[in-house]
Amino acid sequence: MIYLDHNATTPVLPEVVEEMESAMKDFWGNPSSTHAMGRKAYGKLEKAREQLAQILGANAKEIFFTSGGTEADNLAIAGISKIFPECEICVSAIEHPAIYEAAHALESNGYTINDIPVDTNGIIKLDSLQSLLTDKTKLVSVMLVNNEIGTIQPIEKISLLLKNKKIVFHTDAVQAFGKISVDVKKLGVDSLSISSHKIYGPKGCGAFYLKHGIKIFPQTFGGNQERGIRTGTENLPAILGFVKAAELAIAKINSEHDRLKSLSELLFNEISAKIENIILNGDVENKIPGTLNICFPAAETESLIASLDQDGICVSGGSACSSGSISASRTLLSIGRRKVDAVCAIRFSLGNKTTKEEIVKTVEVLAKAVSRIRSVNR
Numbered sequence: 094m095i096y097l098d099h100n101a102t103t104p105v106l107p108e109v110v111e112e113m114e115s116a117m118k119d120f121w122g123n124p125s126s127t128h129a130m131g132r133k134a135y136g137k138l139e140k141a142r143e144q145l146a147q148i149l150g151a152n153a154k155e156i157f158f159t160s161g162g163t164e165a166d167n168l169a170i171a172g173i174s175k176i177f178p179e180c181e182i183c184v185s186a187i188e189h190p191a192i193y194e195a196a197h198a199l200e201s202n203g204y205t206i207n208d209i210p211v212d213t214n215g216i217i218k219l220d221s222l223q224s225l226l227t228d229k230t231k232l233v234s235v236m237l238v239n240n241e242i243g244t245i246q247p248i249e250k251i252s253l254l255l256k257n258k259k260i261v262f263h264t265d266a267v268q269a270f271g272k273i274s275v276d277v278k279k280l281g282v283d284s285l286s287i288s289s290h291k292i293y294g295p296k297g298c299g300a301f302y303l304k305h306g307i308k309i310f311p312q313t314f315g316g317n318q319e320r321g322i323r324t325g326t327e328n329l330p331a332i333l334g335f336v337k338a339a340e341l342a343i344a345k346i347n348s349e350h351d352r353l354k355s356l357s358e359l360l361f362n363e364i365s366a367k368i369e370n371i372i373l374n375g376d377v378e379n380k381i382p383g384t385l386n387i388c389f390p391a392a393e394t395e396s397l398i399a400s401l402d403q404d405g406i407c408v409s410g411g412s413a414c415s416s417g418s419i420s421a422s423r424t425l426l427s428i429g430r431r432k433v434d435a436v437c438a439i440r441f442s443l444g445n446k447t448t449k450e451e452i453v454k455t456v457e458v459l460a461k462a463v464s465r466i467r468s469v470n471r
Contacts, residue, residue, distance in 0.1 A: 094405045095451045099291075100240050100268060100384060100442035101409055105334070106293040112337040113295060116330040124327055125318060134329055141336040148339055149285070149302060150276035157301045157319045158332050162267040162288035165301035166191035168312055168323065169263045169284045170199070170234065175310035177231035179203035185217050185235045185246070186210055186427040192234050192265055193423070209235065214376035215244035215428050219254060232261045237280070238269040241424045241440055242375030243384030245273070252281025261307060267291055267299075271342030272350070272381045283307050289331065293445065294338030298331035349445065353383035356443050356452060360385055363456040368463050372434060374425060383443040388425070388434045392466040397439055400462035406455050409440050 096104075116137070122130030124138045139153070146153040159165045170192060174182060184196045186208045196206050207225045210218050217235055233255060235246050248264055255262050263284040266275050271292035277285055284307065289298040301323070303309060309322060316324035342349075364371060364387060372388035389397065394410040401408055410422070421435035430438075441455075 094407065095455055096407045097441045097443060097447065097451075097455065098407045098409045099444035100440065102290045102296065103293045103444060104446075105295055106338060106341060108341060109294055109334045109338045113330040113334040116333045120329055120333075124329060125316070137333060138327055138329055141332050144336050145300060145339060148275075148343055149287075150278045151302050152305060154320075155277075155302055155305055157303065157322045158327055158335075159299045159301050159323055160297050160328075161290070161299040162189075162265065162286050163191040163299075164323075165286035165288075165299050166265055166267075167195045168301055168309070169286060170195040170232070171312055172309040172322075173232050173261050173263070173284065173307070174199055174204060176308045179205075180231035181205040181207060181227055181229040183207045183209050183222060183225050183230060183233045187215055187239050187241075187244075187424040188234065188236055189240055189265055189267070192236065192263075196234065205229070211427055213429050214379070215239055215242050215374075215424070216376060216379065217246055217251070219247070219250060222251065223254060226255075226258065226260070230258075230260055232263065234263040234265070236265040236268070237275070238266070238273070238381050239375070239424060240268045241422060242386045242428070243268075243380040244375045245269070245379050245381060248280045248282065256281075268384075269381065271339060271346065272383070274346070277302055277304070284309075289335035289338060292338045292342045294335040295331045298328060298335045300335070350382050353443050353447075356447055356449065357382055357385050359449060360441060360443070360452045360456070361387075363452060364459070367456055367460040372430070374428065374430065374438065383447075385441045385443075386425075386438060387441075388430065388438045389463050390434050390437050391470050392437050392463045393470075394436055394438055396466045397437075397459070397462055400466070401455075401458060404458045406458055409442075410438060 120134045120137045122134040124135040142156050143153045146156045182196050209222045237248055238245050261283045264282045265286050267288045269275055270287040283304045285302040287300050290296040313324045318324050370390055374386040421432045425435035
């Protein structure tokens with residue numbers, strides 16, 4: 094099998110499995126318990142919090158563990174907005190559904206949600222954001238890296254634009270963390286979301302950064318875990334696995350960046366040489382390595398995915414959260430793609446085991462599939 098859907102999820106590293114198994118054997122106590130087993134688990138939990146905080150350039154008290162990126166994103170939108178009843182919120186037009194839908198769900202409660210447009214490369218329009226800001230704007234959310242096209246947003250510039258405006262600035266860094274440097278102080282953000290299973294860690298675990306002094310309304314109740322921000326007994330094995338995966342990713346971030354960039358270029362060059370009439374989606378340079386989104390006009394996404402799958406090649410049409418949907422990607426429509434082309438897009442996301450041979454094999458199968466499907470649609 095050739096797996097080219099790492100933006101959807103990643104296999105768990107052996108070192109991470111080992112870390113989790115050790116936790117389940119030796120640190121199974123409840124971190125909230127005051128007895129010896131509880132204190133032992135609590136010590137490991139807080140050590141993991143410190144390790145993750147150091148990676149993010151944050152203080153350990155600013156890190157809250159969650160069940161994943163979606164919960165962290167929802168916590169940011171719902172939790173922060175509740176501090177400012179019926180305020181205005183700005184989100185980019187290409188946000189992940191965990192942000193976009195959470196924000197627009199607030200409209201029924203009297204909030205005004207403004208979508209920030211992006212250019213044809215998927216880069217947010219700073220002048221448009223500037224024009225949307227009012228005295229009622231209290232929250233802005235722009236993802237660091239788009240999960241479908243890999244575009245990197247100018248988060249630091251946005252932070253400067255919002256400086257001294259008393260606006261909370263959140264970024265979804267789920268697709269960025271472990272692939273490019275993510276430092277909350279350098280980025281200038283007030284809150285940030287990351288996830289474990291995107292970096293070869295376990296599913297069901299993520300983290301939420303909240304800058305000291307920023308108020309938030311909890312979305313879960315019934316305990317004092319995570320200092321009351323996210324209640325419920327912490328999943329210590331998953332948390333320790335997550336932090337182990339984060340440390341491993343950071344240790345190889347530069348070498349993996351270069352390797353994936355080279356493989357991405359090979360993939361695009363092979364596709365360009367063997368398949369006519371393609372459309373590259375996203376910024377050519379300002380993107381994370383390993384993500385390539387291409388439209389194959391007249392060859393529908395669903396048919397291409399099914400055809401590749403029959404040959405043991407795993408790809409997606411965009412966000413895995415939208416699998417099964419035949420509607421055009423909001424991200425692709427936002428960057429100006431026609432609907433007829435947007436429903437013919439494939440996202441290739443490479444990973445730590447991807448090889449040149451797999452790239453060449455994939456394009457061979459893809460070229461035949463595109464040709465076959467287009468001939469049927471003529």
